[in-house]
Amino acid sequence: MKPIGLRARVSAAFAVGALLLSACVSLVSYELIRSTLFAERERTAVRAAYFDATVVNAGVTGPSPDVSEALRALDTGADRYVLLQMGGQWYSRTAEPAAGSAIPVKLREMLGRGEAGAQRINRDNGPALVVGVPLSGSASFYEIVSLRELDRTLQLLALVLAAVAIMVAAGGAAVGWYVTRYALRPLTVVAGAAREVAAGDLGTRIDPDTEPDLATLSLAFNDMADQLARRLERDRRFAADVSHELRSPLQTLEAAVSVIQRRKGGLDERSAAAVTLIAAEVNRFQDLVDDLLELARSDQPVQREPVEVAELARAVCRSRGLSGDLVVMLPGTPATWRVDRRRVEQTLGNLIDNAIRYGGGPVAIRLGSADGRCFLEVDDEGPGVAEEHRPTIFDRFVRGPAANARGGGDGTGLGLSIVAGHAAAHDGRVTVGDRPGGGARFRVELTC
Template identity: 60%
Template sequence: MKRAGLRVRVIAGFAAGALALSATMALVSFQVVRQSLLDERERTAVRAAYYDASVVRAGLGTSRDPDVVAVLRTLDTGENRRALLQRDNEWYARQADTGAAVAVPPELQRRAAEGVPSVQRVRADGTPTLVVAVPLSESVVFYEVDSLRELEHTLSVLTVVLTLVAVSTAFLGAGLGWYASRYVLRPLRRVADAAEEIAGGASKYRLDPAAEPDLGRLTTSFNHMVDELSTRLERDRRFAADVSHELRSPLQTLAAAVSVLERRRDQLDDRTATAAGLVSAEVARFQQLVNDLLELSRGDRPAERVPVDLPELAGQVCRERGVDPAIVDAAPGGPWCVDRRLVGQLLGNLLDNARAYGGGAVAVRLRLSDGVGTIEVDDEGPGVSPEDKPLIFDRFVRGRSAGARADTAGTGLGLALVAQHAAAHGGTATVTDRPGGGARFRVDLPGCTP
């Protein structure tokens, strides 16, 4: 199961925390308010019941055989209260129906018969009800049944309000989590952006320790890592350049000697002539390798952009390599603002790669749109295997498998130079499959509009 991202976890944590806190506060608030309202309502009901009981006691004492119903009707009980009187085990009410007596629980009747005033909450016909018992004498008990329907409605509304508040607080917590995650992840985004800049060749890019004091250790470690990486890359470039320069002199001597052998090849026997041809080819390959290494060692140099007629340059590169310039398909447009030397070498390397591994180039397309120049070179070879595509632009990667040294005259640095020259322009080099078979190498160069 895929683990959620840091931002999602932070937002979920804030939301869950806010929901738990708000739910706890809502539950506590509900219990406190509920108990307070019930206690207040009970005190009010008891006061009203005792007052009504005193009125009934006074009414019953006026004669030996009082009209109990008439006495009960003198009470002002409103809509929520019902008055009952139990006299000599007979029930009396303001109305003829004494059905409200079923709301009086037996336990309450027993305590009242013993002369103990009592209060009890019950449910009558599904409605919460408060029953107050006030003994008037040994055989007379006054009861008042007080409906708590309005109080129950009030508590229901309070429950809905507190639930909405809890849910709203959870959403607010999620919003705070989103904001906090943005704030917390901002330094990490800076580190990621810095890493992308450095990967793109901006070796002088550094993080500002003062921008995020809380992440000072991370910033310092990151900058130290970049310094070490830059030092090592510079040392490697300097080593490659020094070795290439040191090799040039003996190579020139070898090339001069080989040229003498080539001029006198017709005077040599077949075996010696074949050996001389092999030496000449290897010396030429060695010279190309040294030149490519020197070019790679200059990878930190920015492109010197000037307006260039790229279709004309592409045709020239094709002719130099014996390729029909008619394969160049250039969309109408003005000149490209690029480094003429780097783009010329880039095109040449793509054509050489197509000849060596793809059966030759079949199309060269040039497009300039919204300031982004696109160069595509198609071949009709077997294409590039999926496992080799991520590595095809690495150094010394040739043929169908990464790291394999193919039996060709190539140096294994041609496509690495293509990627390096594209990066010098702030662009990228990619490879895809050509419709119909073969490979399609594509180079995107931004900022090509003069």
């Protein structure tokens, strides 16, 4: 399972923190508002109930009280319902027996003791508040006040507060994302510089004054880049010096072997075979020295000039005994590329030699352009390159399984590495993939 990134973790922490904080604030706000609204509603209901109880009490006292008329004299509206218990009977505004079961038992007992009181209940049509006021004699007056509108208001308030909490959480996530992006910007700069160094730009450095908190990291990175550049320069000079020093004795050895080879007709069979083997190894040694010299000067600037690349590719094919018809110019490809002739020529030659040695020979050489870049492709009909070998096949002295399987011992293991260096010098890259129908396809992209 892929681990969650730092930016995602910090953003999630900001979001959770903002959600918890907003939820707590919303909960406290909701409870305060709810308590305040209920308290205000109860005070209003109690005042109204006492006023109505006074009116009813005045109407039911006397020798011949008219209970229905006393109840109808009240202005209760649609949200209040009045009940009167008198002489063991229940009366409502319609003078019909009322459902006395709606009145809580405890509230009845309080009024039986001559005490007024109020209690919240739940009815079929929603929550309500029952206010009880004892009247003269044994009569009790009850007023049921509907709290349905208040309950709807509180529900709406709860939805609003929940929406606010969610928006605050989203805002917290956005802030966390921005903060981490800002905080990680110096690390992004370091990562970009590291990628540039890995791509071959050894002159990349980081300004320590850009982010004082990361000055130590910047200085360490710059020191590492300096040491790497010095190490590579020493290696390059060493390879160049060694290769150069080897050329003189190698040329002498090559000349001596050439003299002996011209006279091997007078030698016995074993001696002649030994001379042939020595000549082949000297030639291979000469190729290795030439490749080492080429790698040593691969960091030199590209000498760009207009090149008729199709004609150059055909010349490279003819120099190796191949038909120039292998070269195909794709539609829309410019005929002239501004590239380093020597590097492109060697790139094509190395790819064709690689196809001849290990891929059964080239079957197509395509030249094209796409996305503002030029490319050349060399297809072969060999076994191809397995996925696990593709990341390392362009390293120095690396030879794929095809070389060992074919017994190809004449390669130096530097040809594809030189191709990669020439591609990088042109601000490009080289890749290998599968050719439709079998075989390998080497693709070199260049800025031309």
